[in-house]
Amino acid sequence: METDWKTNDDLRLELERYVCESTPRKLILQYMERDFSEYQLSLRTLSRRLKHFSLKYVDDDVTQSEVSEAIGKELIGAGKDLGYRAMHRKIRDIYGLNVSRDTVYTTMKELNPQGLKSRQLESKHQRSNDHLFSKGPNWVHSLDGHCILMGYQRSTFPLAVYGCIDTCSRKLLWLRIWTDNADPKLIGKWYFDHIYISRKIASMIRVGRGSETGIMATMQAYITNNIEASSISPMESVIYRKSTSNQIERWWRELHERLEKYFKEQLRYLKDHGLYDPQNVMDRHILAFVYIPVLEREMKNFVDSWNTHRIRRQKDSLLPNGVPKHIFDFPENYGLEQCGSYVSDEILKKAAEMSGVLSVPSDYLPAQVRKMLTEILPNSEETETHKCVDAFLFVQKETKRIINENISTKLL
Structure with missing residues (x-):
């Protein structure tokens, strides 16, 4: 037992992840005590094990x-x-x-x-004062859609975002980018996926009154009603507020300023120069094929950075300061409690059957279109951000060539 930690790949990978996130040693120690309780750890022991795995916060060899x-x-x-x-x-x-x-x-x-x-x-x-109160993580989850990349009347570009944030810790729990974020079943499916993975439902969700939240709100009330341990009534488990008063709106501003503005310039260039036609179905498919994987990659990095950054104390705020991920995982360190309720497989199965969310397609592109575009540009998710316009024009040109060749072949 004293030495088997040296061959424990799970331990090594977890330590590597925390070092990459620049997590302080004191916080890493708490995660280790929770997830690897079979090992006796102290700060000195932790430092020795980081050294054994050659894990450094700062590499002196980097020039x-x-x-x-x-x-x-x-x-x-x-x-x-x-x-x-x-x-x-x-x-x-x-x-x-x-x-x-x-x-x-x-x-x-x-x-x-x-x-x-x-x-x-x-x-x-x-920065603004936040007067929200929360008992702890999973007390209230705020959910909302973000359509800034979609352009005029949310229809110019098929790039829609939807996300969920824990109100107490301010940890971003999930973020999706798709060609649409107004389909109630699609939103319900993303909500269901999160509960299925975490096996936990928030005591309450905070959403707008848009039609896209209908199935999600119904599922929240249904699951809450079927959990014996829940102290919240089904009617109280869904809080309707204007999207502008939803806490995730604050995070959308961060996302827009730090990331989306860059891509908006590219999208505007394509449209203003007549290189992209919003009414052309194939152009929309190509735009989604090129941009969504890149945006997913960049947004994931941004979410990881947000969840592991330190939120400083704000005047008059009732919410704790600290690292969102750590607040979410160790609320007792901040005078909070872990809220929400466990959801059984049986309840999840019934909720999925009644809502019909499992019938939602797993891809935003038709299968034949996906196959053709992938043959033209394999590994589109690896496209560099400043080369997205070139990638779009290349795929567009090759697509037209293939379609014209197929038409000519049929005529012959």
Whole structure:
């Protein structure tokens, strides 16, 4: 037992993940005590085990030129609006560069001093007092759709976002990007997927009164009604509020300023130069094929950065300060309690059958279209952010060529 930790891959991978997230050692220790209770750990022991696995917060072998090159590459792409904490996380995950946040900050200041200054001022101006009260994680989940990338009347570009945030910890629980976010069954399916994976339902959900939330709200009330341990009535388990007063709205602003503005410029360029026709079904398919995987990749990185960043204490706020992920996992450290209720397989099965959410297609593209576009551009999720326009035009050109060849063959 004293040495078997050395061959425990699960332990090594978990430690590696926490180091990559720049999680402080004291917080890592709590996760280890919870998830690997068979091992006796202290801060000194933890430090020795990090050393054994060659896990470092800062790699002394990384040169300044490597850091400058990686950050410079991001500054010409979607990373140009990121703050230094999000940039720090990104160059760790994408480029494998383990450097300090101070190094990232200094490098960004050298490469783009005005941009960094404007982001800091913008962040200060966006802060607002939060008078929400919560008993703890899973007490209230806020859910809402985000349509800023969809353009005029939410119909120009097939790029719709929907997400869920835990009101207490401010941890982003899930985020989806699809060609649509107004289908009640689709929203219900994403909500069901989260409960199925976590096996837990929030005491209450906070949503708007739009038609897209109908099935989700019904499922919340139904499941709550069938949980014996729940102290919340089905009617009270769904809170209807305007989307503008929903807490996730604050996070949408962060997402827009740090990431979406960059992609909006590309989308506007395609449309304004007549390179993309919103009324052309194939153009819409190609746009979704190219952009959704890239946006998923970039948004995942942004979500991970958000969930592991430290929220500072805000004046008059009733919510705890700290790291969202840690607040969510260890509420007792913040004078809170773990809320929500366990959901059995039987209840989940009945909810799925009654709602019909499992009938929702698993792909946003028709199978034949997906097959053709993948043959033209395999691994579209690896497309660099500043090359998305070129990728779209290339796939569009090749698609037209293939369609014209097929038409000619049939005529012959």
